[in-house]
Ligand SMILES: *[C@@H]1O[C@H](CO)[C@@H](O)[C@H](O)[C@H]1NC(C)=O
């Protein structure tokens with residue numbers, strides 16, 4: 001059961017409702033690193049100095065991000081999650097970092113991260129306390145927004161714990177206004193708890209703010225195999241696009257929980273969904289195969305595609321799901337996910353070329369996952385034969401090779417979907 005699933009919002013703070021475009025932030029899905037899923041609320045710096053939530057952790061991550069190609073690949077934000085503050089506000093009512101774990105303070109940390117050409121994200125909560133029990137921002141929205149701005153923070157993840165649900169939307173809007181009032185552009189990432197949905201329908205007024213989904217750490221694989229199926233397709237918001245994105249939460253590639261096939265599935269689906277690519281792993285010690293996957297330029301190009309359209313589930317055949325995302329230059333990305341977790345690799349033939357009108361008269365197909373393979377020029381009569389491991393994904397891009405395709409593209413892109421009659425399971 002997807003009990004721990006929350007719904008979050010990411011949007012640039014200039015947005016009064018639908019206008020999430022005009023402060024130049026989040027034009028493509030956010031890329032970076034966030035501590036939570038890997039380091040959680042580890043504050044034991046005496047016993048575990050290398051992995052506790054302290055300024056050293058973010059400085060080391062920033063160093064590695066520059067040295068080992070992460071920054072060049074596009075990962076830009078180094079984000080602090082819960083458990084950074086002191087339990088007490090200062091004499092002026094401002095949040096302060098835990099002085100033992102952040103002796104230099106957040107401003108200095110932000111300066112350090114900026115000196116590396118990266119950006120710093122911080123965490124707060126719309127309610128009385130953060131989820132881990134640190135001071136929340138309720139009653140202090142303007143003070144906290146100004147504090148974050150003064151420190152030079154570039155992104156705020158704003159959680160939804162310890163808040164009267166009926167006031168949640170109002171709180172998020174108020175913080176958005178408070179951030180705007182500081183005059184500093186800060187990417188705003190806020191949360192709507194999905195488990196509240198059965199009790200309280202999201203009002204129309206707040207719909208535009210609902211961009212980000214979240215789930216807790218150990219739920220990620222179920223999030224892929226269950227949550228996406230149960231919730232994402234039926235309730236994803238059409239508002240995703242440049243300025244704000246639906247977010248099914250952190251990438252846990254490189255950690256302990258996922259097989260390599262599952263890691264490939266997460267990467268492929270997050271790219272198709274135009275989801276933020278916020279890694280939560282230990283970049284100081286990551287296996288080369290996971291690193292290569294996270295830095296795969298062709299997948300990142302899909303994620304960051306300038307058309308800015310979110311993909312969606314377009315077909316289901318037995319244990320397979322087809323996901324498609326329209327890309328710029330009239331291209332299409334398609335992922336074929338094999339949700340069967342047992343057995344061996346399953347063959348899947350797309351007799352879908354007639355469904356992909358971009359392949360009439362010809363298209364060029366490239367497989368990116370599980371391995372790079374140029375499948376070459378295809379026609380409406382072609383079959384594309386894939387082999388997909390259990391819980392793995394094949395990821396393709398399809399490029400039209402016809403100058404007449406402009407007309408076709410005016411069709412609703414759902415019309416380009418793989419249709420049942422065009423697929424066969426071997
Ligand atoms: C939550 O807020 C509403 C609206 O202000 C109020 O009527 C209700 O009593 C509050 N509930 C709690 C538990 O504080």
Ligand SMILES: *[C@@H]1O[C@H](CO)[C@@H](O)[C@H](O)[C@H]1NC(C)=O
Nearest residue numbers: 138139141167168170171174
């Ligand atoms: C939001 O701001 C309005 C207007 O200042 C205020 O009346 C309301 O109490 C605030 N709500 C919350 C949850 O802070």
Ligand SMILES: *[C@@H]1O[C@H](CO)[C@@H](O)[C@H](O)[C@H]1NC(C)=O
Nearest residue numbers: 013014016023180183184185
């Ligand atoms: C504040 O909001 C206004 C109106 O939406 C917008 O034009 C402006 O860019 C925003 N300022 C910042 C710093 O985001």
Ligand SMILES: *[C@@H]1O[C@H](CO)[C@@H](O)[C@H](O)[C@H]1NC(C)=O
Nearest residue numbers: 364365366374376377399401
């Ligand atoms: C098909 O795509 C591959 C990979 O991008 C490229 O190398 C090749 O030249 C393309 N072929 C045609 C006919 O466009």
